[in-house]
Amino acid sequence: MFEIKPYPELSWSLSRHKTMLTCVRKYAYDYYFSHNGWLKDADSLARQTYRLKKITNLEMHFGSVVHDLIYQTIQQVLKNQHIPDEQALTEEIRRHLNRGFIESTRKEHLWMNRPKHFTMLHEIYYSQSNKLPEAKVKKITNRLQATVKNFYSSRSFQDVLNKKHMRFIESEDFRFMKATGVKIFIVMDLVYKDLQKDQWIIVDWKTGKASDEDRNQLALYALYLKEKYDISSIEDIVIRNEYLLEGTHIEYQLKEQDLINVQHLYQISMEQMKAYLEDSSKNKPLPIENFPMQEDPRVCARCNYQELCFP
Template identity: 75%
Template sequence: MFEIKHYPELSWSLSRHKTFLTCLRKYCYDYYTSHNGWLRDADSLARQAYRLKKITNLEMFFGSIIHDMIYQTIQDVLSNRSVIDESKFVEEVRRHLNRGFIESTRKEHLWQNRPKHYTMFHEIYYSQSDTLPDKKVKKITDRLHKTIQNFYASKSFAEVLNKERMQFMESEKFRYMTVNGIKIFVVMDLLYKDLQNNKWIIVDWKTGKSSDEDRNQLALYALYLRQKFNIGSLDDIIIRNEYLLEGTHIEHKLTEQDLINVQHLYQISMEQMQMQLMDPEQNKPKSFEQFPMQEDPRICSQCNYQELCFPSL
């Protein structure tokens, strides 16, 4: 039975860590102020913070659609259902993009009441315009065909099609491992075992460019996999980034030091997060004023919470 708690459960993820480093005020809004903001009897600030938290932008929305469509396509393959071709895939992505645009420009009243179920683009909400920037539209249009074509041509999708030699375990689900009683959340796009070569394979689809954070993300995946399935050697784990924009993939060779580094990362990060608590047992945060705002206007301009931080604007 779902239990309503006054404070959320303390957990850790790479995205939470990134938010913590970027802006403590945003961190507070994301993980504390917005808590329970979906409830009918929540106070106005919690509802407003929860609503703003659900704002997305065009690039993020595009990436989520591609991930969802890839997930469904792979499920169709594994369930022996007919698989859509590239042209149908493109058509479906366009349909979802158009839906997001229509909801952002014509259905704001529905989003205001049910922000989890409707889309609102940052570019629309804060510009108070009914159009998206031409530069961004062109960027997504240019990425659309490339990304989908490269998915169908990818090494990982070829291995999915050769499913008889693969054992598929989990895909696109929140999972976690527990460290000192705290959940460390991990999200893997695709996980399977190559039965012929006796290798575990983790696939992460990327619709953008590579980043320095990729290695820590992959090390966290390997750490989870080793704990979950009691895998002794890292040589038995293949971690692959599929960069769909460039049409390339990289298989990373992780070392024990990589796993030690990511363990140190979340241990130090968690200690810093716990320092922001008034009552660690309840996960009750310090007062709102003790979470300072980011001072870089470039970061603030991309933030969902401008309405709360700069109400006069």
Template identity: 45%
Template sequence: MPFEVREFPEFSWSFSRHKTLLTCARKYGYEYYASHNGWLYEADETAKHAYRLKKLTNVPLAFGQIVHELAEKAVRLFLKHGYVMTEAELIEEGRSMLNRAYLDSRDRKQLWMQKPARYKMLYDMYYKGELNRLEAEDYRGRLHVVFANLLNSRSFQDITTRPLSMQFQQAEEFRFMTVDGVKIFVVMDLLYRDLDAGKWVIVDWKTGKEAENDRSQLALYAYYIMQKYKARVEEIEIRNEYVLSGVNRTYQLMEEDIGLMLEKMKQSIHIMLRYQLDMISNEPVEMDEFPRTEYRQRCETCNHKEICLAQ
């Protein structure tokens, strides 16, 4: 299907979109409306500016993305070639990717300005002109820990020690379902069927600390499996693998968990719809009608402070 240039973005829902709205409605406006079409050569400078700021990352986020990318690569290599990447290989690639993010930020700013999706720009380098060295070294040191825990995790051991008992689902670039006419995006790190246990297993690699909403996020993924594969809730196992601590959290959900998640999601959608002028086109209200957060300390670390605080 050819890419279609739309005046306004398609309305959809995802956990990341929901989290952004909870953080700050004005940030939500910049991320999902003001930056729309900012990747196009012919876009106006306002949209390009908002899009560039949206693509800023920081060391913790870059670290998390790198770990997820390498976890996916390690699984893919084993499934395709039967090869298990070593901890040393993962660390070397992780360091290389972190270094590239730094070098992009230091030496390739003009290239990033032109193609912000292709190059990296670290928040501290953009706003402060230098990296927080202590933070950078801390995250470089975590590579050894997270990749050792990844290789020893229950999920990775399932994959590599008893592959004949596992039935893997091909990763889809965009998984989504429709609930009450709204497209719901679902991003799963790993999905497979444990044939011995008769279970669908949904795995989410986590590079940070445990959080309250980790379980509810997986409840959305479980609902997706129920809709797409007609699975019963008792046939689904959800699993958070915390690779920094080495902790595994495995849950068996109940119908009540799914119902609670759906109710929270619909409430979130209802709030998002308040910022539409037109429900068909998804034309937004004016940017000053997206209120700024009351917690002004969040503004100091926000990607969009350059344009938001100037208004």
């Protein structure tokens, strides 16, 4: 039975860590002050914060739609169902993007009451306009064509098509691992074992540009996989980033030091997070005033919580 608690459970993820590094005030809103904001009898601040938390932007919405439809396409392959061609997948992505735009411009009242179930674009919400910036629309349109084409020709999708030599792991089989009693959330796009090479492969689809953090993210996934499936050597795991925008992929062969590094990152990050708690046993945060605001206006311009920080 679902239990309503006054404070959320303490957990950790790379995205949570990056949010804390970007802006501690945003971290507070995302992981504490939006808690229970989905409840009808929640206080007004929690409801407002929860709503704002659910705002997305055009690039993030595009990435989310692409990831969802790639997952569906791979499942269709594995279940021997009809596989959409490039044009059909492109049109389906475009349909989802258009729906997000319509919900943002014409159904704001529905989003206000059920923000988890409707889309609100940052570009629409904060501009108070029913138009998206032309430059962004052009950028996403160009990304759409390249992303779909490069997905179908990607190394990982070719492995999916060659499924008789692969053992695929259901995404439901990996959710989180635990360290020092804290849940570490894991979100892997694709995991399978190459039976011919006796290698495990972890794949992460990227719809944006490469970043220095990509390797750390997959190292965390490899640590989880090694523990869950009792894999004797980390060298039996290959991690691969598929950059769909450029049509390239990068593979890493991890060493034990990579796992030590990501564990060290977790330990330091948790110490920083606990410094913002008034009561660590309840995961009760300090008052909002103890979470300093970001001073870079460029970061604030992209943030969901502008109306809270600059009412």
